Amino acid sequence: MSKRDYYEILDVERTVTEVELKKSFRRLAMKYHPDRCPDDPHAQEKFKEAKEAYEVLSDPQKRSMYDQHGHAAFEGGMGGRGAGGFGDMGDIFGDIFGDIFGMGGGRGRSRRGADLRYMMELDLEEAVFGVEKNFQVPTQVSCHHCNGSGSEDGKTVQCRTCNGHGRVRMQNGIFSIQQSCPHCGGAGQTIEKPCKPCRGEGRLEETRTLSVRIPAGVDTGDRIRLTGQGEAGGAGAEAGDLYVEVHVREHAIFxxxxxxxxxxxxxxxxxxxxxxxxxxxxxxxxxxxxxxxxxxxxxxxxxxxxxxxxxxxxxxxxxxxxxxxxxxxxxxxxxxxxxxxxxxxxxxEDADQHTPRAKTWVDGVKQFWSRVTS
Structure with missing residues (x-):
């Protein structure tokens, strides 16, 4: 099944500004967040779809690549880890080298997990006095079967491409470029028997229930960092962080x-x-x-x-x-x-003393008309 256009998903034009893009994503995220739509089986999928589109279009480099190549920019040799992860320029070079050497897959397993962002709505009273909130967030967690290693038997072997050094050298005439090994992602080790549940990634998708203590006095735009509560890293690497962004609802009185x-x-x-x-x-x-x-x-x-x-x-x-x-x-x-x-x-006769503002206003009108007619 072909993927939908990212601009179509976020309901924006291709000329959309950064501010308009963020506003549109927030609207969709609030509409389809699983916490707000527990009875809608399609809400979580739409939420993930909007999140994926925003992660690409909010990054100028990724947006430029997408505008030029579409979804192909993040598939195969062009985009690295796919729309869910997105590699940097080093990732792109790594894919090119992998194609040259006839190698693919298995790279980046030891990288730190991605950071996540969660938008939390609060009543004014909750923001002013502080509150403890439980919330659910879909993320990638460390695989329980292999303890995040990605290996079925827990064993790794020396990478045959870089001989365990983690880096390879590419020579083109007088130019010589050193790059992380595209096969082992710079780890120097590879997995011979990938874990079946996580397919060697060391991570699985899961919806977790977390708790956060909102301190008294926060306001819209404030962020709370939950260290290590983001996506799990590949092959047991360090997990990313989760940032809870506060949005305070309008109050009926204040x-x-x-x-x-x-x-x-x-x-x-x-x-x-x-x-x-x-x-x-x-x-x-x-x-x-x-x-x-x-x-x-x-x-x-x-x-x-x-x-x-x-x-x-x-x-x-x-x-x-x-x-x-x-x-x-x-x-x-x-x-x-x-x-x-x-x-x-x-x-x-002395009525003006009871309405000082009205008298001042009338005097101002008289002065105005006298200037206009003079």
Missing amino acids: QRQGNDLYCELPIRFGQAALGDELMVPTLEGEVSIQVPPETQTGQQFRLRGRGVKSVRSGRTGDLICHVVVETPVRLTRQQRELMEQLEATFKH
Whole structure:
């Protein structure tokens, strides 16, 4: 079955920018992540497909190779370990040498496992106070049958290509290039009897359940490194790391900016005019604040130390309440009559003293029209 185009998988144009590419991948990863779709048997496959496509297109060198050669760039002699692993330029040279000498396969078995990234969504409260989370991640683990060695009997023999040196020399006229042995991947040893379950790779695909402690104060974009929890290395080599990237969901009340929290404080115009004592929500419970008389929309009240404690400096931010004076709706007859009586009291010579902003606005309009008509 032919592989789908990577641009098609990520639903982007071939001219896509790095930022747009990352945004599209995040959307698909969140949509098809196995944790979010436990009942969808195809979700994990779509997640892996999107991950594979992003790993190629997010790397300028691999993307250039893919644009020129398509999937063939990562198959056979062009791309090394296939779309799941992707070799560097040394890998490509190694494949070329392997083709020249008539050798193939078996290289790179002793390489460190690949690093993985997991996007974890948190509620604001979880990010502010910290939390311990369990999550599942599909990865490659060390083969239990051969203990990661890739050998059925646990034995290795000296590589016949490099005679155990791990490197070979390629001569072309006056040029001489030394390269890791393409047959043993620089290990100097090869496996005669590959392990059947892992086919000599020393690794198997498995979904693992891991636990991570999220420290208090993290924010979107912060990463937590789990050493050795990435993909297992080939032939018992060192495992890669797993990076948990935090994404904090939007909150119904609070917006976070750095270590400060912001929220709107809706009040009636009677409370704004006369002043009042109000209860304000915080992440740790309600607190009382005193709204002074003649409070206007846009005024702010700062509650010190009611924000977020920084995960780095340890400094705690503030909670800033932004006043919004609400116009009353669905008035009863009595309320409307009282409002009309109140409004009538403003219609006299010194009415401007009660509405300073309106007076300033009217004066500004007059100055504007006088400049336009002059």
